[in-house]
Amino acid sequence: MTTRTLAVVSAGLSQPSSTRMLADKLADQTVARLKSEGIDTTVETFELRDVATDIMNHMLTGFPSPRLEAVIEAVTGADGLIAVTPIFTTSYSGLFKSFFDVIDSAALAEMPVLIGATAGTPRHSLALDYALRPMFTYLHAVVAPTGVFAATSDWGDAADSVKTLPARIDRAAGELAALMAASDRSTTVRDPFALDRPFGHLIGGLAGE
Amino acid sequence: MQFGIFTVSDITQNPTTGRTPTEHERITDVLTIAQHAEEVGLDVFALGEHHNPPFFSSSPTTTLAYIAAKTSTLQLSTATTLITTNDPVKIAEDFAMLQHVAGGRVDLMMGRGNTGPVYPWFGKDIRQGINLALENYALLHRLWREDFVDWEGQFRTPLQGFQSTPRPLDDVPPFVWHGSIRSPEIAEQAAYYGDGFFANHIFWPASHTQRMVALYRQRFEHYEHGTAEQAIVGLGGQVFMRKNSQDAVREFRPYFDNAPVYGHGPSLEEFTSQTPLTVGSPQEVIDKTLGFRDYVGDYQRQLFLMDHAGLPLKTVLEQLDLLGSEVVPVLRREFAKDRPAMVPDAPTHASLVEARNAAAAASSADSAPKGAAFGAAAVKGA
Numbered sequence: 001m002t003t004r005t006l007a008v009v010s011a012g013l014s015q016p017s018s019t020r021m022l023a024d025k026l027a028d029q030t031v032a033r034l035k036s037e038g039i040d041t042t043v044e045t046f047e048l049r050d051v052a053t054d055i056m057n058h059m060l061t062g063f064p065s066p067r068l069e070a071v072i073e074a075v076t077g078a079d080g081l082i083a084v085t086p087i088f089t090t091s092y093s094g095l096f097k098s099f100f101d102v103i104d105s106a107a108l109a110e111m112p113v114l115i116g117a118t119a120g121t122p123r124h125s126l127a128l129d130y131a132l133r134p135m136f137t138y139l140h141a142v143v144a145p146t147g148v149f150a151a152t153s154d155w156g157d158a159a160d161s162v163k164t165l166p167a168r169i170d171r172a173a174g175e176l177a178a179l180m181a182a183s184d185r186s187t188t189v190r191d192p193f194a195l196d197r198p199f200g201h202l203i204g205g206l207a208g209e
Numbered sequence: 210m211q212f213g214i215f216t217v218s219d220i221t222q223n224p225t226t227g228r229t230p231t232e233h234e235r236i237t238d239v240l241t242i243a244q245h246a247e248e249v250g251l252d253v254f255a256l257g258e259h260h261n262p263p264f265f266s267s268s269p270t271t272t273l274a275y276i277a278a279k280t281s282t283l284q285l286s287t288a289t290t291l292i293t294t295n296d297p298v299k300i301a302e303d304f305a306m307l308q309h310v311a312g313g314r315v316d317l318m319m320g321r322g323n324t325g326p327v328y329p330w331f332g333k334d335i336r337q338g339i340n341l342a343l344e345n346y347a348l349l350h351r352l353w354r355e356d357f358v359d360w361e362g363q364f365r366t367p368l369q370g371f372q373s374t375p376r377p378l379d380d381v382p383p384f385v386w387h388g389s390i391r392s393p394e395i396a397e398q399a400a401y402y403g404d405g406f407f408a409n410h411i412f413w414p415a416s417h418t419q420r421m422v423a424l425y426r427q428r429f430e431h432y433e434h435g436t437a438e439q440a441i442v443g444l445g446g447q448v449f450m451r452k453n454s455q456d457a458v459r460e461f462r463p464y465f466d467n468a469p470v471y472g473h474g475p476s477l478e479e480f481t482s483q484t485p486l487t488v489g490s491p492q493e494v495i496d497k498t499l500g501f502r503d504y505v506g507d508y509q510r511q512l513f514l515m516d517h518a519g520l521p522l523k524t525v526l527e528q529l530d531l532l533g534s535e536v537v538p539v540l541r542r543e544f545a546k547d548r549p550a551m552v553p554d555a556p557t558h559a560s561l562v563e564a565r566n567a568a569a570a571a572s573s574a575d576s577a578p579k580g581a582a583f584g585a586a587a588v589k590g591a
Contacts, residue, residue, distance in 0.1 A: 060474030063413050065483060193393040193424050 001040050005186045006030060007078035008045040011085040011096035012118070019118045020047065022150045023084040025166075026116055029173035030082065030180070037181055044074050048095050055095065058102040068102075076107040077190075080180035081141070083132070084116035087124040091131040092117070100135065109140040112179030114172050115147040122160075125149040144175035210544050211555045212537045213253025214246050214529070215288035215445065215512045218266035221519035224467040229519075232265050236272075238522045239265075242515075243276045245526050247283040249533025255286035255318065255512055260327050263469075270303040277311035284557065285311055288409075288445075288512065289320025289388045292349070293341040294331035296365065301352040301373040308378040313558030318386040318407050318443075319346060321395075337364070339394050346385075350402065353382035381565055384556040386443055386510075389421070396421055400428030405441035405555070408505070410485050411514055412470060418444070419504040426506065439553055443510035444501055447486045450531045454489040460524075461488045468518035491535040498536075499543055507548050509555035511540070 008027045012019030023045065031041045048055065054068035064072060075081060085096035100108075115132040117124070128147035136143045146168065154165045216239055222229040230238065243254040254276060256269045266272065273285040285307070290300060300317075308315045321338050328335040344362045351358050352373040360368040377383065386405035389395035390413060399406040406425040408418045422442055429440035449464075451457040458477065465477045465488070480486055487497045498511065513532065516525045554560070 057475040057479070061412060061471050061480075063417070063483075065475070065479070066414075193396075193420065195393055195397060 002038065003040045003042065004034060004079040004180050004183070005042045005044065005077070006080045006082065006180065007075040008043060008082045009048060009075060009084070009096075009099065010045065011048045011093050011099070013049055013086070013093075013095075017086075018150065018152070018155060019084050019086050021155075022116050022118055022148065023082055025169050026082045026084070026114055026148060026173060026176075029169050030080070030114070030176050033170075033173050033177035034180060037177065039181055041180075044078070046071050046075065048099050051099075052095055055098050055102060059098060064102065072103055072107075076103060076111075077186055078111075079183040079186045080112040080114070080176055081108070082114045082116065082176070083136075084118070085132070087117050087119035087127045090124065091127055092135070097135070100139070105139060108136070110183075111139075111141040111185065112144065112176055112183055113141045114144045114176040116149070116172075117147070118150050120152050122149070122151040122153065125151070142179055144172055144179060146172040146175055148172045210508070210541065211252040211284065211510045212540065213251045213255065213284070213286075213510070213512050214242070214515050214532075215255035215257070215286075216242070216266075216514070216516050217257040217288070218259060218264045219469060219517050220263045220265060221469060221517065222467075223519040223521055224463045236265050238525075239516070240272070240275060240279070241522065242525055242529070243283070244279050245529050247280045249529050250537065251283070251529070251533060253284045253286055253510065253512060255288035257288050258291050258322075259324065260330060261324060270307045273315070274307055274310050277307070277314060282314075284314050284316065286315070286386075287317045289318045289322070291322045291327065292319040292345050293321045293338050294327050294333050295345075297345040297349040298352065298365075298368075298371070298373055301349050302375075304383050305353065305373065305375050305377045308383055308558070309375055313378050315558070316384040316386065316556075318388045320388045321392075333364070339392060340364075342395065343398060346398065346402075353377050378558065379562050381558060381561045383558075384561060386441075391417070391421070393421070393424055396425040397428055400425050400434070400440070401432050403429065403432065403434035405443055405509070407443035407445070407510070409445040410501070411445045411447045412484060414483050415485065415501075415504055422505040435553075436551070438506060438549065439551060441553070441555060442505055442508035443512065443555070444505060444508060445485075445512055445514065446498060446501070447514040448494045448528075448532075449488045450491050450494055450528060450536070452490060454493060457488050457490065464518040464520055472518075491531055494536050495539050495543070498540055502544065507544070507552045509553070
């Protein structure tokens with residue numbers, strides 16, 4: 001049976017957190033959609049709170065702690081990524097952005113990504129498309145067309161009853177599953193020391209290569 | 210194996226007194242530190258290059274020439290010379306001149322620098338950093354080896370029949386190291402020319418240094434300069450010592466906590482466990498430094514950063530005393546053990562002159578008398 005790995009990153013801060021709840025629902029539905037295509041999925045979920053100090057230390061020193069390095073390796077080596085953040089002051093949280101700031105800017109190229117966000121009111125929903133989506137586009141990731149935003153009301157009786165949260169989750173999960181089914185990122189070997197061009201070309205043919 | 214110190218020439222406030230030395234004080238302190246390095250039996254002093262405060266060292270060859278005049282055995286080097294933003298013609302001339310006044314006690318380490326605005330200050334584009342390092346060094350390499358150079362490149366005014374002056378001492382260019390933290394292109398460059406590779410190992414985890422050095426060694430062999438074990442490797446390191454380990458930690462902590470590079474980040478304990486920084490007794494420094502060989506192989510040069518983060522002159526000189534009396538003699542003895550005979554020492558002017566003369570003698574022996582007496586010519590004549 002074909003297998004895929006899915007990394008899930010949640011920048012929620014509280015315990016329990018609605019950001020983590022949304023991340024888990026997106027992951028479960030993506031696994032289900034891949035299953036229906038005959039693909040088994042290994043899910044690895046990371047709470048950025050657990051490595052918050054490591055992220056800031058990396059920013060200050062320029063290198064990751066062993067614990068953070070393991071998270072970065074798992075996230076950048078997956079076949080797909082679900083990235084969910086609370087919206088703070090009209091954008092992703094500083095912790096969420098800092099995590100992606102310390103990852104090598106080429107490490108998420110061609111990564112299928114499903115973006116999600118949570119906030120107190122639906123009025124912040126556009127942050128998905130003016131903040132998260134451009135950030136992943138800059139990183140050359142492939143962002144699924146549907147992002148999922150869950151306001152506090154989506155978890156209760158004031159939820160949207162026409163385009164319901166489960167329906168939005170299913171639509172987004174289907175899009176990510178399709179991208180992941182076509183992705184072979186986790187089986188390709190990435191050499192961090194590979195040169196873009198042979199050295200002879202780098203120095204203008206002097207090396208005779 | 211060579212042991213020495215390097216300085217980045219930072220002028221940093223002493224966090225325990227709140228006092229910042231003047232430029233002049235710090236410059237004269239570094240001159241004192243360099244001379245003391247020779248007095249305590251170290252082999253190498255290397256000086257950084259910067260073009261912005263809080264650093265003073267914009268003019269390394271001036272500084273090194275003074276130190277050369279005040280010392281007799283100390284090898285003078287750089288950490289690093291900016292191959293990206295300096296004109297390679299000026300580097301060729303400055304360091305050939307330094308070779309003459311220092312009696313050959315000169316090598317240098319190429320680097321790209323870590324201060325973004327230096328590029329535009331010197332009319333360069335940081336996005337071309339690697340390409341500048343490669344093209345400029347290709348020109349520098351020729352200027353020291355060819356009397357008249359015709360040159361056309363992407364980054365510099367063309368040259369027609371240009372001769373850099375003075376010529377290198379004894380027509381032997383200074384040995385060059387290439388320093389890099391994370392660029393495989395620079396390891397490849399060092400390997401291509403058969404030059405040394407210096408991993409500034411401080412501030413970074415050992416696993417990373419291990420991979421970069423392994424790449425350099427493998428490519429050195431690929432370019433047929435020798436086996437991978439014969440490649441010329443140097444490492445940085447940073448230590449603070451007191452007889453009693455706890456005293457070292459207590460005294461160094463405020464300097465660590467406020468240091469420009471890693472201050473206000475990880476704890477001293479986290480940092481020492483993740484990088485080569487050692488704060489403790491001389492024996493702990495010995496143990497950790499000997500461990501470097503386990504992951505880079507037998508190497509040629511170990512430099513320590515001893516004078517940054519606002520440490521006062523008196524403390525730095527005490528550190529050098531400990532390094533020279535208690536640490537380096539043991540390191541010399543232990544690193545010599547089990548070191549294969551085929552692993553070379555770091556090249557010096559004397560060894561490079563000797564190698565050049567040996568190669569010249571071999572090639573002239575190849576041509577004239579042997580051919581006539583024993584070779585094809587002798588058979589033909591008979």
